[in-house]
Amino acid sequence: MKHVKTLNTKRLQNTLKKGGCGECQTSCQSACKTSCTVGNQTCEQSK
Amino acid sequence: MVHQFKNNGYNILLDVSSGAIHVVDDVVYDVVMLWESLNQEEIFDKLKGRYDGEELSEAIEEVAALVKEGELFTKDQYEGYVSDFKKRPTVVKALCLHIAHDCNLACKYCFAEEGEYHGRRALMSFEVGKAALDFLIANSGSRRNLEVDFFGGEPTLNFQVVKDLVAYGREQEKIHNKNFRFTLTTNGVLLNDEIMEFANKEMANVVLSIDGRKEVNDNMRPFRGGQGSYDVIVPKFLKFAESRNQENYYVRGTFTHHNLDFSKDVLHLADLGFKQISVEPVVAKETESYAIKEEDLPRLLEEYDILAAEMAKRKKEGNPFTFFHFMIDLEGGPCVAKRLSGCGSGTEYLAVTPWGDFYPCHQFVGNEDFCMGNVKTGITRTDIRDSFKSCNVYAKEKCRECFARFYCSGGCAANSYNFHGDIHNAYSIGCELEKKRVECAIMLKAAEAFSDSEVK
Numbered sequence: 001m002k003h004v005k006t007l008n009t010k011r012l013q014n015t016l017k018k019g020g021c022g023e024c025q026t027s028c029q030s031a032c033k034t035s036c037t038v039g040n041q042t043c044e045q046s047k
Numbered sequence: 048m049v050h051q052f053k054n055n056g057y058n059i060l061l062d063v064s065s066g067a068i069h070v071v072d073d074v075v076y077d078v079v080m081l082w083e084s085l086n087q088e089e090i091f092d093k094l095k096g097r098y099d100g101e102e103l104s105e106a107i108e109e110v111a112a113l114v115k116e117g118e119l120f121t122k123d124q125y126e127g128y129v130s131d132f133k134k135r136p137t138v139v140k141a142l143c144l145h146i147a148h149d150c151n152l153a154c155k156y157c158f159a160e161e162g163e164y165h166g167r168r169a170l171m172s173f174e175v176g177k178a179a180l181d182f183l184i185a186n187s188g189s190r191r192n193l194e195v196d197f198f199g200g201e202p203t204l205n206f207q208v209v210k211d212l213v214a215y216g217r218e219q220e221k222i223h224n225k226n227f228r229f230t231l232t233t234n235g236v237l238l239n240d241e242i243m244e245f246a247n248k249e250m251a252n253v254v255l256s257i258d259g260r261k262e263v264n265d266n267m268r269p270f271r272g273g274q275g276s277y278d279v280i281v282p283k284f285l286k287f288a289e290s291r292n293q294e295n296y297y298v299r300g301t302f303t304h305h306n307l308d309f310s311k312d313v314l315h316l317a318d319l320g321f322k323q324i325s326v327e328p329v330v331a332k333e334t335e336s337y338a339i340k341e342e343d344l345p346r347l348l349e350e351y352d353i354l355a356a357e358m359a360k361r362k363k364e365g366n367p368f369t370f371f372h373f374m375i376d377l378e379g380g381p382c383v384a385k386r387l388s389g390c391g392s393g394t395e396y397l398a399v400t401p402w403g404d405f406y407p408c409h410q411f412v413g414n415e416d417f418c419m420g421n422v423k424t425g426i427t428r429t430d431i432r433d434s435f436k437s438c439n440v441y442a443k444e445k446c447r448e449c450f451a452r453f454y455c456s457g458g459c460a461a462n463s464y465n466f467h468g469d470i471h472n473a474y475s476i477g478c479e480l481e482k483k484r485v486e487c488a489i490m491l492k493a494a495e496a497f498s499d500s501e502v503k
Contacts, residue, residue, distance in 0.1 A: 001109045003075040003102075006118065007489075007496055008377035012066040012386070012453065013117070013124065019382025020132055023192050025228075026141035026396045028408060032327060032371070033198075033232070033254075033299075038386055039375055039454030039485065044192065046379035 021045065049120055050450035051079055054490040055356050057497075060119065061489060063450050067118040068377060070493045074098045074106040082110060082120065126441045129387040133436055138188035141391065142179055142195050143398040143409045146171050146202035146209055151236045153271045156301060156329045156337055161271075162200030164413035169401035170205040176212040178422035179399045184223050186425075193220075196230045198398075198409060203237040213249045230254065232299075234268070235280035235287075243287050251295060255284045258300035259312020259326060266305065267337070285320060293322040297371060300326040303337035307346045310354040317361075317368045325371030328480055330410075330462055339476055348483045355487035359494040375454070375488035389456040393419070393435025407435055410461035435460065438470055445473040455481045 023044040048063040058076040060069040071079070077097070081090045087107050094103055113119035148169045150162030162168070180195070187193055195216065197209045209231070216227040228251040235255055246253055257280055258264040265275025288296055298321045302309035309326055316324050328347070331338040339347070354370065361367055380386075390396065393407030400412055403422035411417040420427040440446040440457040458481065462474035 001112075003072045003106050003109050004113065005070045005496065007068040007070060007492055008066070010066065010378050010380065011117070012064065012383050013121070015382035015384075016125075016128060020384035022138065022140065022190055022385075022395070024381060024385060025192075026194055026391050028141075028143070028390050028392065028396060032325070033409065037372060037454075037481075038381060038389065038456040040371070040488070041381045041385065042376050043379050043381055043385075 018045070048123070048448075048450065049079060049082075051076060052486050054352065054486055055359060055494065057490055057493045059486075059489055059493060061450060062119050062121055063453065064123045064125075065117060065121040066377075066380075066453065067113075067121075068489055068492070069113070069119070070496065072106075074102055075110060078103075078106050078110050079119070082114075087111070125383050125387060128383065129439050129441060132384045133388065133439065136188070137394050137432060137436065138190055139183055139186040139395055139397060140190045140193055141396040142183050143198045143396070144171060144176060144179060144195060144202075144212070145199060145398060145400050145409070145412065146176070146197050147200040147204040148401050149204055150199060150201045150234070151204065151270070152201070152234050152268055152276055154234075154268045156267055156303060156331055156335075158330065158410055159200060159412075164200075164400070166413055171208060171399075171401040171403075173208050173211045173215075175399075175401065175403040175422060176208055177215055178403060180212065180216055180219065182422050182425065184219060184225060187225065191224065192226050192228060194228045194230065196232060198232050201234055201236070202231060203233055203242060206237075206242060210245060213245075217249075228252075232256070234276070235283050236270075236276065238280075238283040238287060243290055246287075247290055253287070253291070253296045254299045254325075255280075255287065255296060256300070257281070257284060257298050257316070258302070259306070259309065260315045263306045263312055264300075267301070267303065281319065288321055288323075295323075297323045297325045299371075300324075301329050302326055303329040303331075304339055304343060305337050307343055308350060309347075310350045310357070313354055313370060314357065322368045323371075324368055327372065328477070330459075330465065330474075330477075332465070341476060344476065344479055347480060351480070351483045351487050355490055359491055362491075362495070372484045373488040373491055375485070375492065377492055383453075386453045386456055387439050387441075389438060389440075390459065392460050393432055393438075407431065408461060410459075411464075435470065442471050443473055445475075445478065449478070449482070451478075451482045451485045454485045 050061040058071050153161050220227050230252040231250045232254040261277040264277045268276045313326050398406045398409040405419040406412045419431050440452040443457050446452045446457050458473045460470040462477050463472045464470050466474045
């Protein structure tokens with residue numbers, strides 16, 4: 001495309017089938033302890 | 048739903064439900080602005096005075112192609128899915144162990160009230176900690192990775208118990224086919240070579256508390272006698288960070304109404320040599336002098352922009368650092384189930400007091416209404432667990448139409464409770480800050496994707 005540069009290929013709807021294993025980090029255990037930040041977590045299956 | 052915004056010279060489109068992110072030129076940006084209210088001919092007519100006709104036609108075609116491919120204006124199809132997901136049996140996978148309800152600092156904003164959580168001073172015994180680990184293993188179902196944070200107060204005041212619990216966990220993980228990930232949160236006052244060596248061997252992450260510039264840190268993080276802590280902790284934290292190869296740690300600060308120019312604190316920490324930095328807004332009652340106020344918001348949002356632009360610049364100069372709240376994983380990020388179910392407090396994540404009482408998270412400790420049970424009895428207040436379990440973005444009116452809902456997952460239940468007396472609400476000041484952070488995080492990804500020679 002000439003006018004658009006897409007930054008990512010992952011689509012949330014594609015995680016519906018395989019998602020939800022629950023092995024990923026609990027968000028408050030990382031650094032925050034006072035604010036919910038989930039979008040920055042890494043999927044355990046993509047490691 | 049498409050969220051479009053401009054930041055640091057980039058025009059960005061976030062397709063909320065698919066997570067697709069596009070950096071576009073002005074013509075596409077304007078076409079998308081009109082897409083849901085006008086048809087393609089009307090859009091052409093409306094914009095033809097502003098753009099070249101051929102260019103405009105191309106832009107409209109490209110937007111139409113993205114819509115067709117499910118990369119723009121996709122529908123939110125997850126509400127039923129998350130309801131089903133939440134019906135699954137609860138497993139516990141993370142504990143925050145309050146190793147010491149005592150502290151050697153007297154930080155003015157501490158939600159633990161100088162470590163004591165509105166109660167008496169106490170240290171967790173090995174027996175209580177052991178029972179907590181046993182509870183975690185027994186209630187973790189098929190989850191293999193189990194997280195245990197040694198928290199306080201200040202956990203190094205009771206470090207022998209930390210060491211003994213790690214040894215016990217390592218023994219038990221082999222027996223039960225689990226993998227413990229231990230973390231330590233410390234103010235650094237008692238850090239020494241022995242603790243660092245132990246932590247480097249056993250702790251998957253360490254969180255080192257410091258607020259930034261000396262005067263800022265020392266104002267809010269004094270010793271009980273009033274002296275500042277900066278000079279004591281900085282050399283230790285620098286040594287610790289280096290000994291961990293500048294990985295798997297955070298220097299973690301809090302900003303308040305007293306340092307609204309907090310980007311300077313972040314940059315101060317970066318200039319000291321730290322590479323993993325988190326500086327976060329204080330959570331406090333409105334009546335506190337240091338609480339973030341509604342009128343502080345424009346300044347704070349600008350500070351995030353200043354910080355993000357500086358980070359983009361430093362990255363291009365080969366001197367990058369990580370800011371926790373600007374981290375975003377666009378390719379390997381969490382699945383929809385994780386994004387919609389939130390932090391897990393009260394369900395898969397619990398805090399444990401020195402006496403072995405369970406609370407939904409560390410921020411609820413001390414509020415007896417939220418005591419959920421004990422390491423000996425297990426969870427007896429299943430109603431509290433169920434209430435937290437029902438908490439998701441579709442249960443919160445403010446979140447349903449928010450573009451950031453897949454990034455913050457409905458926000459912090461404790462913040463919501465502190466400001467609204469209800470965990471099913473959202474803390475508005477926190478929401479505005481979170482939205483800006485998501486925008487900045489995406490802008491930084493855009494900056495990475497474009498070299499200077501490319502047209503933005």
